[in-house]
Amino acid sequence: MKKIYHILIGIALFSTAGCSCSKTEEGTATGDPSLKVNISEKTVSGDAGSFEIYITSNTSWQITSQADWITASPESGEGNRSVTIEYEASETDRSGNVRISAEGTTPVVISVKQLNRTFTNPISPWTMPDPYIVKDGSYYYVCKAMGNGIGVSRSTKLTEIQSSTPKVFSAPSAVSSSVWNLADYWAPELFHIDNRWYIYYAAGEGKSNVGSYDTQRTGVLRSKSDDPTGDWEDMGMIFTGDEEDFKKVTVGDNSTNNVDNTVYAIDMTTFELNGQRYAVWSGNRSREDGSKQDIYIATMSNPYTINSPRVEISRADQPWETITTSNSINEGPAILINEEAQKLFCVYSCNGSWTTDYRLGYLMLDMKTGDPMNPDDWTKSPNEVFYRYDGNKTTDSIDGGVNGVGHCSFTKSPDGTEDWIIYHTIRTSDGGWSDRWAFAQKVNWNEDGTPDFGEPAGWGEPLAVPSGEIL
Secondary structure (H helix, E strand, O other): OOOOOOEOOOOOOOOOOOOOOOEOOOOOEOOOOOEEEOOOOOOEOOOOEEEEEEEEEOOEEEEEEOOOOEEEEOOEEEOOEEEEEEEOOOOOOEEEEEEEEOOOOOOEEEEEEEOOOEEEOOOOOOOOOOOEEEEEOOEEEEEEEOOOEEEEEEEOOOOOOOOOOOEEEEOOOOOOOOEOOOEEEEEEEEEEEOOEEEEEEEEEOOHHHHOOOOOOEEEEEEEOOOOOOOOEEEEEEOOOOOHHHHHHOOOOOOEHHHHHHOOOEEEEEEEEEOOEEEEEEEEEOOOOOOOEEEEEEEEEEEOOEEOOOOEEEEOOOOHHHOOOOOOEEEEEEEEEEEOOOOEEEEEEEEOOOOOOOOEEEEEEEEOOOOOOOOHHHEEEOOOOOEOOEOOOOOOOOOOOOEEEEEEEEEEEOOOOOOEEEEEEEEOOOOOOOOOEEEEEEEEEEOOOOOEEOOOOOOOOOEEEOOOOOOO
8 A cells, every 4th residue: 555645634523512402303492502513533635625514403503613724614593504614735744623603512622633644445456244353463464355265464563454364264065065164255254363364154955055144154163273264164153042052062073064053153252351251243132034034142161162052132223224125134243352441342233234224332331240142131222323324425336425334343553552343334325245345433432331343434535544553
């Protein structure tokens, strides 16, 4: 990747006025004056340009630029409306403020800082659905499905994925029809556990063979050394069934014998809490009903063996999860931990992955008192927490906004001080599975310890590089 020098405009919103009076249907206060702005952070290039902010208010307001290189249009108004913030080009770092005020409210101060190191999304040089990146030591490892197999590459930068990915595992030969993992490799995830690497992946007998994806199950690979780009061994299908099926699965069996004693299982991830390792995945409620996909959890005796029946911890039961009415989908669980707040988040995707309504929600667990195996100890986010952003983006096939945002993973900045989300978005506005690309952006944290994902970055929109990333 070429060195890119752009300008970061970071916008930190301070306090907004509250109101204890009644609300209209649109949520605008009908009594005391109120004022708020939608953007908390924005990054732009070093060239002259503009971006939009949206003011929500029930009164008149004024905008004052406190920097001669920033202007607002209009500079005053009333009620809810968009405002264009324009900025001049610069090759040097500088800072300034924009003040938005309304009588009877606390002003909103937008702190603007220009920096000269940025990157742009997508970070993948090719389409990359269900992106997974993990930091280990000084390297970032990318794990991806490659046809009927899995590839692993590495880079010294989070923002640069290598243009070629060596294949580390290929599907077994189709000579024997009794092999379960012949085709349809999906969403592999890579973990470094006790000096070995493990890959959890979904595969099946192949839709072309059985006419559907009903045979998709989860398998586990283990590295033969401490090098994830080296040789691997197949540890077989992992158990993903209910109480009545628990003793019927043979660990390490790579035949189709286990398919009837497990349930459809994809997108497996893992985490450890208080010395116990857990597996979390998306599965059907039964082998007979493939229209409902929920989030399940189970305990593990080692990284390749589940030793308990599965427990459901989430299903699509909220309006924002059920926009795709023909299916009930919770999938793509990813673990994000706030060590300081001692909160663990299982961030998942909902609605159809082939639609522009794909989005993220989360389940929250108190790490001090919560039991991961108790569904009542998980708290679902009241709304989606990351959703498509249309903004000023066009809706043609070249740049269709930021649609179908979902199936994420999390990693750290090079210096370990920042959390970053890696996710895919669909390039076109009409959905589909064929044009999904990997994006990255920083995760911020709210005062209550919950993650603030903000709005998805736009195509080619400059963002500040991760902390500690070198040129």
